Each structure stands twice: as C-alpha cells, then as structure tokens.
Amino acid sequence: MTAERNPGIEPRFDHGAERDAVLHAVSSAVLAVTRHLSVREVLQVIVRSAQTLLDARYAALGVPDVDGSFAEFVAEGVSDKQWEAIGPLPRQHGMLAALLHEAAPVRLADIRKDARFGWWPAAHPVLKDFIGVPIKDGENVLGILFLSNKRAPGGFTRQDENLLMLFAAHAAIAMTNARLYECVRELTISEERTRMARELHDAVTQKLFSLRLTAQAAAALLDADAERARAEIDTVRRLAGEALAELRAVIVEMRPAELDRHGLTETLRKHVGLLDRLSPVAITFEGHPVGDLTPDTEVTVLRVAQEALHNALRHANASRIHVSLTAEGACLVLEVRDDGDGFVAEEPTLRGLGLLSMRDRAEVLEGTLKVVSEPGAGAVVRLEVPR
Structure with a gap:
C-alpha cells in the first residue's frame, strides 16, 4: 500500500x-x-x-x-x-x-x-x-x-x-x-417581486378598483336605466383594456436584455452554444430568418426553449439535443428534439416536466405547444405561434 x-x-x-x-x-x-x-x-x-x-x-x-x-x-x-x-x-x-x-x-x-x-x-x-x-x-x-x-x-x-x-x-x-x-439571485428576485408589486399596485390596481365599481353601477342600473347601464358597460370595457395594457407593459419590462442586443435567433444560438460547451450532451442549433417579432413573442419563444432544454438535459438521458427556429408561413416554429429515454406523454408527466406552463405561454399568444414522445424514442417539443 x-x-x-x-x-x-x-x-x-x-x-x-x-x-x-x-x-x-x-x-x-x-x-x-x-x-x-x-x-x-x-x-x-x-x-x-x-x-x-x-x-x-x-x-x-x-x-x-x-x-x-x-x-x-x-x-x-x-x-x-x-x-x-x-x-x-x-x-x-x-x-x-x-x-x-x-x-x-x-x-x-x-x-x-x-x-x-x-x-x-x-x-x-x-x-x-x-x-x-x-x-x-x-x-x-x-x-x-x-x-x-x-x-x-x-x-x-x-x-x-x-x-x-x-x-x-x-x-x-x-x-x-x-x-x-x-x-444575490434570491435577493434580486425578492427586490424584483417588491418592485413589480409596487408597479402593479400603482399602475393596475386602481384601474381594477374603478372597473369593479363601474361594473357594480352597471348592474344596479340594468333594470332602472338600460341606457345608462350600457354606457357604464362601455366604461368597463375601456378600463379593462387599459388594465391589460398596463399589465403587458410590466411584463415587457422583464424582457431579457440579450433580446434587445441580439434578437431572438442570435440569443438562442448563443444560449445553445454555451450549454453545448458546458454539457456532455451534444446540443446543436439551426436558425433561419424569422422577420420582425413582437416583444411578447420573442420572450415567450425564448422561455419555452430554455424550459424545454432544461427538461431534456435534466430528465431525458439524451446524447444529442437539436433546437430549430423557423418561419413556416404565418407561424414561427420552435422545435427542441432529443434522442433520450422518452416518456408516456400523459397529463401527470407533462405537469412534472413543466410542459403545462409552456402550453399556457403558447396559448397567451394564440399558439400551440405539442409534445411527441414515447418510451425509448426520445421526445419533440414543438411550439407554434403567429408571427
């Protein structure tokens, strides 16, 4: 010895x-x-x-x-x-x-x-x-x-x-x-939550309060004065639209700075390249010109890609992962494909992998998210959203 x-x-x-x-x-x-x-x-x-x-x-x-x-x-x-x-x-x-x-x-x-x-x-x-x-x-x-x-x-x-x-x-x-x-991240998240709560309170809560009062007034007038009730309902519609616009403005402030500097395709390319260097899994990216996109679309596609990559790296036991971003007609299409173990695409599995939250993101943009997988055959996460 x-x-x-x-x-x-x-x-x-x-x-x-x-x-x-x-x-x-x-x-x-x-x-x-x-x-x-x-x-x-x-x-x-x-x-x-x-x-x-x-x-x-x-x-x-x-x-x-x-x-x-x-x-x-x-x-x-x-x-x-x-x-x-x-x-x-x-x-x-x-x-x-x-x-x-x-x-x-x-x-x-x-x-x-x-x-x-x-x-x-x-x-x-x-x-x-x-x-x-x-x-x-x-x-x-x-x-x-x-x-x-x-x-x-x-x-x-x-x-x-x-x-x-x-x-x-x-x-x-x-x-x-x-x-x-x-x-630092925990502190930043805490500070960001405080800031967002303040923004939501200042920019949105007052409008929602006004909207509620106006809706109550409209309900009270329905039987007594239908014309005035109709005017109050129009006010409800206007206030709801303003509140939605304020919420979207707060969300846009959370947009990653990389998207402003590089755009969606290049941001995804850099993200995939870095993961490829850090991971033993071979990760590749194929990006095509996708034209001008709204800020909401760019953020949603980036977040879905990050979540799908995270799932594949953490759970799939894959040797290769391929990410593609293309424009197909009026749709923007993101695919994250792996050659891992695969799974039965049932609702509990989707919830455990966070795929339901990705689907919710897609629906906000009137898009769709599909998951194709079976045991032993890898998995494909496909997001389609209007351009």
Missing part, C-alpha cells in the same frame, strides 16, 4: 498537454458559474471535469452539512439504478471523515488496505486506487473531491495529485461564486 500526503507541494507540469487539460477543466467549472447555473449543476461540472482530467472511472464531490452527513453529494460513474440500490447519502465516516477533518490530500494504491477505511454498502462499486483532496476556502473546507480506479494501469501518480490540487483551488472559487450568485 502506498499513501502519500503533501499539502504544501507546489503544482508542477511536465507536459504542455497536461497543463492544457487542467486549464480546460478549470475553464469548464468557471464557465458554469458565469452561465449562472445552480450550485448543484456547478458541482456536477466540477466532478465531470476532474474525472476527465485524471481519467478516472469514478469521481465524486461531497459538501458537508452540520449534522455529520452531506448536504450535497454528486458522483460520476454510478448509474441512477446503482444509486437507488446504494441508499441514502453517505455520512462522514471512514476516509470521507478523514479528508474532511485532516484537510490534506490523500493518494492510495488501495483504499481498502488503509487503516482509515471503514465500509461501504453492498451495492457500492468496488474502489481500489484512490485520490482525494479537500476543496478549501481559506481554512474552511467547502467539500471533498475524490476519484478512484484510474483507467490507465499503475494507479494515480504524484503528477495526478498536483493537477487535482490545482484544480481544487479553482473549484473552490467556482463553488464560492455559485453560492454567492444564488444568494
């Missing part, structure tokens, strides 16, 4: 290719943050990057909680079925606890022969050669990153350890920034 620890070692690179590999892995993690992905998605990018960097069969990242377990635990190399058989998230015991408490890198030829090794569930994959490093922000351990079963013979090397230590330092920045972004 070999066990080496060198917490103060200065990372060195013997070959330019290895330097490029770690820089690419670091770049993937940092890009995940700049894309404003969730903390868990940033953790997944970090784990995948580390697994690729060291050519390991298994990789995992655990974020400890205050109760002796893990708040989050992300792994690569283990299928969903294996996870289900393994059971709940691990607690801080054995080598996991040692890495957390000692806060020093560990590299072993066989983890099972180390005195700190405890046990793992029966369904757990068999690990042999092992390398683990803490991800630290100063003295604070944000998590532990560990890999096992290097694909190349000979196990993990000192050079692997140096690379992983450097990567972990950058992963700490990515994790910290992702946490900060989520905090």
Whole structure:
C-alpha cells in the first residue's frame, strides 16, 4: 500500500498537454458559474471535469452539512439504478471523515488496505486506487473531491495529485461564486417581486378598483336605466383594456436584455452554444430568418426553449439535443428534439416536466405547444405561434 500526503507541494507540469487539460477543466467549472447555473449543476461540472482530467472511472464531490452527513453529494460513474440500490447519502465516516477533518490530500494504491477505511454498502462499486483532496476556502473546507480506479494501469501518480490540487483551488472559487450568485439571485428576485408589486399596485390596481365599481353601477342600473347601464358597460370595457395594457407593459419590462442586443435567433444560438460547451450532451442549433417579432413573442419563444432544454438535459438521458427556429408561413416554429429515454406523454408527466406552463405561454399568444414522445424514442417539443 502506498499513501502519500503533501499539502504544501507546489503544482508542477511536465507536459504542455497536461497543463492544457487542467486549464480546460478549470475553464469548464468557471464557465458554469458565469452561465449562472445552480450550485448543484456547478458541482456536477466540477466532478465531470476532474474525472476527465485524471481519467478516472469514478469521481465524486461531497459538501458537508452540520449534522455529520452531506448536504450535497454528486458522483460520476454510478448509474441512477446503482444509486437507488446504494441508499441514502453517505455520512462522514471512514476516509470521507478523514479528508474532511485532516484537510490534506490523500493518494492510495488501495483504499481498502488503509487503516482509515471503514465500509461501504453492498451495492457500492468496488474502489481500489484512490485520490482525494479537500476543496478549501481559506481554512474552511467547502467539500471533498475524490476519484478512484484510474483507467490507465499503475494507479494515480504524484503528477495526478498536483493537477487535482490545482484544480481544487479553482473549484473552490467556482463553488464560492455559485453560492454567492444564488444568494444575490434570491435577493434580486425578492427586490424584483417588491418592485413589480409596487408597479402593479400603482399602475393596475386602481384601474381594477374603478372597473369593479363601474361594473357594480352597471348592474344596479340594468333594470332602472338600460341606457345608462350600457354606457357604464362601455366604461368597463375601456378600463379593462387599459388594465391589460398596463399589465403587458410590466411584463415587457422583464424582457431579457440579450433580446434587445441580439434578437431572438442570435440569443438562442448563443444560449445553445454555451450549454453545448458546458454539457456532455451534444446540443446543436439551426436558425433561419424569422422577420420582425413582437416583444411578447420573442420572450415567450425564448422561455419555452430554455424550459424545454432544461427538461431534456435534466430528465431525458439524451446524447444529442437539436433546437430549430423557423418561419413556416404565418407561424414561427420552435422545435427542441432529443434522442433520450422518452416518456408516456400523459397529463401527470407533462405537469412534472413543466410542459403545462409552456402550453399556457403558447396559448397567451394564440399558439400551440405539442409534445411527441414515447418510451425509448426520445421526445419533440414543438411550439407554434403567429408571427
């Protein structure tokens, strides 16, 4: 058994290719943050990057909680079925606890022969050669990153350890920034809700109040003075139209700035390109000239595309996703097509995937949203709205 620890070692690179590999892995993690992905998605990018960097069969990242377990635990190399058989998230015991408490890198030829090794569930994959490093922000351990079963013979090397230590330092920045972004996002959402509530109150509520009073007056006059009742109903119609216009104005203020700078087609192209770089799934985009569109149409199509892509990446287990945006006659057509597991397109499934909310968006523009899927045959989400 070999066990080496060198917490103060200065990372060195013997070959330019290895330097490029770690820089690419670091770049993937940092890009995940700049894309404003969730903390868990940033953790997944970090784990995948580390697994690729060291050519390991298994990789995992655990974020400890205050109760002796893990708040989050992300792994690569283990299928969903294996996870289900393994059971709940691990607690801080054995080598996991040692890495957390000692806060020093560990590299072993066989983890099972180390005195700190405890046990793992029966369904757990068999690990042999092992390398683990803490991800630290100063003295604070944000998590532990560990890999096992290097694909190349000979196990993990000192050079692997140096690379992983450097990567972990950058992963700490990515994790910290992702946490900060989520905090800022929550504050921003709260502030935006307050602002919108104020706007709705000032711009819309008074009109709705007037509309209600006018409607009550019209109802009272129906029997006594039909002509005056008719005039009051016309006022109701006018006030309702003004209230609707005010609501639309508030919604337009939520329009993403990218649409003003680049337009719908280019915004979608950039969004798909970024997801393609960050995800192991191959994501492609085909865009055609679609002419001038109303702001409501651009926002709706963009939001539906983002939701459909999110669903495909999260649930479809796909290897390829294709997005297309075309103009067919008087209609604008968006399609998001994947080659994943597919599903039975029943109402509970649609609700779980958020497809009903996408359908509601389409109906607001007098458009349609169709979902075609069956188990094993992928899925197609098709949005058609008038241009």
